[in-house]
Amino acid sequence: MKTRTGIIRDFDSKTLGVKIGLMAVYAVCGLVVVVSLFPVFWVLMAGFKDLREYVSSTAILPETFNFSRYTGTWTQLNVVRNYINSFYAIAGSVVCSLFFNGLLAYGLAILKPRGYKTVGRLVMASLLIPATMSLVPLFINIQRLNMGGFFTPLWLAAGASAFTVILFRQFFESLPLSIIEAGRIDGCSQLQTFFKIVMPLSKPICVVVTIFTINGVWSDFLLPYLVLGHGRWQTVMVRLFIFSTQQTINYDDLMRAVVFSMIPPIVLFFVFQKKLTENIVTVGIKG
Amino acid sequence: MNRLRGSVKWKQQAVSWLIMLPGISLFAFFLWGPLLQGARMSLYRTRNIELVEFVGFDNYISVFRRHEFLQALGNTFTYTFWSLLIGFLIPIFLALLIGETVRGKGFIRTAAYVPNVLPGLAAVLLWSAFFSAERAGVVNILLGRLGMEPMAFLSEEHLVIPIIVVIATWKGAGATALIYMAGLAGINPQLYESATIDGAGIWKRIRHITLPAIFNLGSTLLILQIISIFQIMYEPLVLTKGGPDNASLSLMLLMWRYAFGGTMDYGRASAVAMIIAIILLGFTALYSVVNRRKIDWE
Numbered sequence: 001m002k003t004r005t006g007i008i009r010d011f012d013s014k015t016l017g018v019k020i021g022l023m024a025v026y027a028v029c030g031l032v033v034v035v036s037l038f039p040v041f042w043v044l045m046a047g048f049k050d051l052r053e054y055v056s057s058t059a060i061l062p063e064t065f066n067f068s069r070y071t072g073t074w075t076q077l078n079v080v081r082n083y084i085n086s087f088y089a090i091a092g093s094v095v096c097s098l099f100f101n102g103l104l105a106y107g108l109a110i111l112k113p114r115g116y117k118t119v120g121r122l123v124m125a126s127l128l129i130p131a132t133m134s135l136v137p138l139f140i141n142i143q144r145l146n147m148g149g150f151f152t153p154l155w156l157a158a159g160a161s162a163f164t165v166i167l168f169r170q171f172f173e174s175l176p177l178s179i180i181e182a183g184r185i186d187g188c189s190q191l192q193t194f195f196k197i198v199m200p201l202s203k204p205i206c207v208v209v210t211i212f213t214i215n216g217v218w219s220d221f222l223l224p225y226l227v228l229g230h231g232r233w234q235t236v237m238v239r240l241f242i243f244s245t246q247q248t249i250n251y252d253d254l255m256r257a258v259v260f261s262m263i264p265p266i267v268l269f270f271v272f273q274k275k276l277t278e279n280i281v282t283v284g285i286k287g
Numbered sequence: 288m289n290r291l292r293g294s295v296k297w298k299q300q301a302v303s304w305l306i307m308l309p310g311i312s313l314f315a316f317f318l319w320g321p322l323l324q325g326a327r328m329s330l331y332r333t334r335n336i337e338l339v340e341f342v343g344f345d346n347y348i349s350v351f352r353r354h355e356f357l358q359a360l361g362n363t364f365t366y367t368f369w370s371l372l373i374g375f376l377i378p379i380f381l382a383l384l385i386g387e388t389v390r391g392k393g394f395i396r397t398a399a400y401v402p403n404v405l406p407g408l409a410a411v412l413l414w415s416a417f418f419s420a421e422r423a424g425v426v427n428i429l430l431g432r433l434g435m436e437p438m439a440f441l442s443e444e445h446l447v448i449p450i451i452v453v454i455a456t457w458k459g460a461g462a463t464a465l466i467y468m469a470g471l472a473g474i475n476p477q478l479y480e481s482a483t484i485d486g487a488g489i490w491k492r493i494r495h496i497t498l499p500a501i502f503n504l505g506s507t508l509l510i511l512q513i514i515s516i517f518q519i520m521y522e523p524l525v526l527t528k529g530g531p532d533n534a535s536l537s538l539m540l541l542m543w544r545y546a547f548g549g550t551m552d553y554g555r556a557s558a559v560a561m562i563i564a565i566i567l568l569g570f571t572a573l574y575s576v577v578n579r580r581k582i583d584w585e
Contacts, residue, residue, distance in 0.1 A: 006386040006471075007492050009479060018489070025387045032381065033398040036461065040401065042425060043413050055421060058428045104310025113303035119311060126318045128571050130518045132539060133564055134321030136546045136556050137328060140336045141321065160313035190302050219406035222521060226547070237408055244412055244525060255416060261409045269404040273397060 040262070047256040054252040073256040077243075079236070085228075086218060086235040086264075089151050093158035093217045094210050100159030101209070102202075105168030106194050110180060120169075126162040132222070139226050149231045154224055158217065164209050171205040172198060211272050215265055236261050322564075329557035336553065346558035356559070358533050359541040362448065363517060366537060369452040370516040375509060378460045382467035383497070396468070399461035407458065411525045414454045415441070441527050444534040451522050451535060463508060470504045471497065510574040514567055538563050 004010050008018060046054060047070055048062035057063070074080070107113065108120050147153050175198065183197045199206070221237035228234055230242065240261050244254060329346055331338040350356050385395055402410065417425040420439035427437035440446055478496050487495065520539035523529055529536035529544070536544075538559060546556035 004387075004389060006388075007383070007479065007497055008387055008489055009483065021489075022387065025384050028384055029388055029391075029395045032384075033395055035457070036398045036402055039413050039417065039457075040405070043416070046416070055423055058423055058431065100310045100313055104307050104314075107303055107307035107310075111303035111306065113300045113307075116303075116307075119307065122319065123314065126314065128514075128567075129318065129322060129564075130514075130567065132518055132520060133560050134318055134325060136542070136553055136560060137321035137324035138317060139546070140328075140553065141316070141324070143336055156313055157317050159310065160317040162314075162318075165310070190299070190306060194306070215404070219408070221406075221408050237406060240408055240412070241525070244408075251416070254412065258409045258412050262405050265404050265406060266401075269401070 040266075043255055043258055043262075046252070047259045049252055051250050051252045054255070069252070070256055070259070073253050074260065077239075077253070077257065079239075079257070079260050082234055082236040082239045083260075083264075085233050086237070088233075089154055089224070089235050090214050090217045092151055092155035094213050096155045096159035097161060097164055097209060097213045098206060100156075101161055101164040102168050102199065102206075103194065105165045105172055106198055108165070109169045109172035110175075110177075110198065111190060123162050123165050127166065135223065135226070138223075142227060148227055148229070150233060151228075153227050154217070157223065158213060161213075164212070167205060167209060168202070171202055175201055207272075207275065211268065211275070214268060218265055325557045325560050328553060329561045331554055333552070333554040335551060342554075346554045347562070350555055350558050350562070355533055355536065356541060359536045359538045362534070362536055363519075363538045365448050366452060366519055367513055367516050369449050370455070370512060371509075373449070373452055374456040374459070374516070375512060377456055378463035378508075379467055379501070379505065381460060381464035382471060382501075383493075385464065386468060386471050396461075396465070399464060401461070402458045403462040405458070407521060408525060410458050411454060411522050414457075415526050418450060442531045444531055447527060447531065447535040451519070451526060452516075454526075455516070455519070455522060466508065467501055467504065470501045474500045506577055507574075510570060510577070514570055514574075517563065517567060517570070 008022065042060060045060055045062055048065055048067075049057065050069060053063060104119075104123070108116055108123070142148050142153050179201070180193060180197055183193050188196060218235075219237060221235075221241045224235050224238045225241055228238055234242070240257055243249065243257055328338065330341060330343060332340050332342045332345070381399060385392060385399070388395060405413075418440040419425075419427070420437065420442065421427065422431065422437050424437070424440075426440065430437060440450055474496065479492055482492050482496060518539050519537050520543060523535040523537055523540050524543065527535045529540050542556045542559040542563070545552040545559060
């Protein structure tokens with residue numbers, strides 16, 4: 001039997017009142033589980049319905065589990081292409097995020113050239129500036145430089161994440177300096193030290209940054225919509241956004257499109273679930 | 288020798304800056320530059336993406352004269368009010384409750400976190416089906432079971448903001464609760480034991496040990512929540528486009544509308560963005576005053 005670690009201790013749990021209280025706790029937690037998971041379950045089921053059934057039926061479960069409706073929408077909307085585009089967006093963003101944010105954090109945490117504190121402060125301050133604030137001028141700059149229509153601005157934007165720099169910086173500061181200095185003495189240049197010593201030692205934080213970047217890039221649609229627009233490189237989320245704003249729209253198709261957009265993050269979450277929740281607990285941050 | 292070491296050091300400094308340069312340029316291009324440009328653009332009359340002429344505070348004045356701006360400003364505070372009422376306390380309750388469970392704790396925690404994993408756009412579209420005005424909208428099905436008439440929730444001016452806040456809370460509460468749980472896990476268990484020996488019951492332990500322990504965390508998350516709800520944009524954009532009759536229009540959405548809603552009014556959009564920035568700056572100042580001991584700008 002496990003021991004209680006909360007406010008109610010094992011020596012409390014004998015009186016009737018506490019027992020009832022604990023049952024109430026479990027009842028509310030059960031409700032929380034239902035409220036959290038039911039919408040996801042519902043949309044999965046709604047995807048099996050055709051338009052007639054979707055509009056008229058008040059049952060949660062579909063009349064038949066007809067997978068061809070999912071595959072029909074999948075091929076009709078050609079979602080594969082958007083999945084591939086999202087994959088491109090993610091791959092480039094992960095590389096940029098690790099490389100640019102990592103190098104900047106390396107400078108701030110280990111190299112510390114004269115005046116580095118100013119840069120550190122500016123990076124911290126950008127954490128408090130909402131990213132959407134710079135949306136309009138950023139969009140105009142991208143237009144001026146004629147960079148719209150392809151992933152380049154999205155990839156590079158991933159390399160300017162204050163949050164990632166701070167995560168890297170905290171981790172780098174905890175690395176043992178002696179190893180880094182040993183590398184220096186063995187003749188590593190500053191750049192070599194980063195690639196051959198610092199990064200290999202930082203695999204845990206790289207994994208976390210990668211997961212956050214994948215999730216963030218997959219879900220983002222405002223800047224991608226402005227950059228990629230109606231062109232051929234639309235990601236899944238941009239497609240879903242445009243699809244949802246159309247006047248004539250089949251709601252059953254829309255629900256299936258919602259399901260397609262949810263699958264990769266949910267799979268990713270369950271693969272890395274432990275790593276993610278643990279990290280949120282230790283780093284104390286919001287995903 | 289000394290001079291040699293000096294030049295080596297100088298070289299090292301230069302190389303260090305070179306290493307940081309790519310990252311710094313990206314920050315300048317994507318964050319710092321646009322912010323300054325936005326401030327400048329708010330003082331100009333714009334045509335397309337060109338700055339036409341300097342007009343001082345004209346954009347601000349014309350924005351303030353517009354009915355929709357005042358409504359968006361009011362709405363944004365209404366969002367904040369509801370988000371504090373609903374969104375702030377639920378994660379704390381959630382963390383306390385999950386902390387009391389033994390069996391199934393991991394499962395409950397994971398389940399509560401799942402909504403946070405979904406892409407925001409997908410979550411909003413999902414909930415729009417729930418609150419759909421049709422009879423087959425899920426909430427209307429529930430109302431029907433209770434013998435009530437179906438409602439067009441998102442067309443009700445007084446309901447639309449609370450509903451959007453509920454959706455945002457549904458998505459974020461599990462993740463915020465996780466942060467509180469980390470705070471609760473840091474409480475020394477011996478505190479509870481010795482309090483019990485001193486005769487403190489369960490409620491007294493909550494009041495005198497648990498809540499004080501997460502007070503600081505709570506005040507930090509409170510201000511962060513205000514800052515984030517103040518920028519609410521894509522939820523009303525997708526769900527209601529700001530309607531009905533601008534009842535769910537937020538400041539950020541108004542900025543989006545001016546800039547990307549067809550009129551390409553970038554000057555006014557920048558003015559709205561600057562007004563939001565100034566209000567948020569006020570909140571941030573408040574935050575650093577409250578947390579003066581703790582804030583560390585390094």
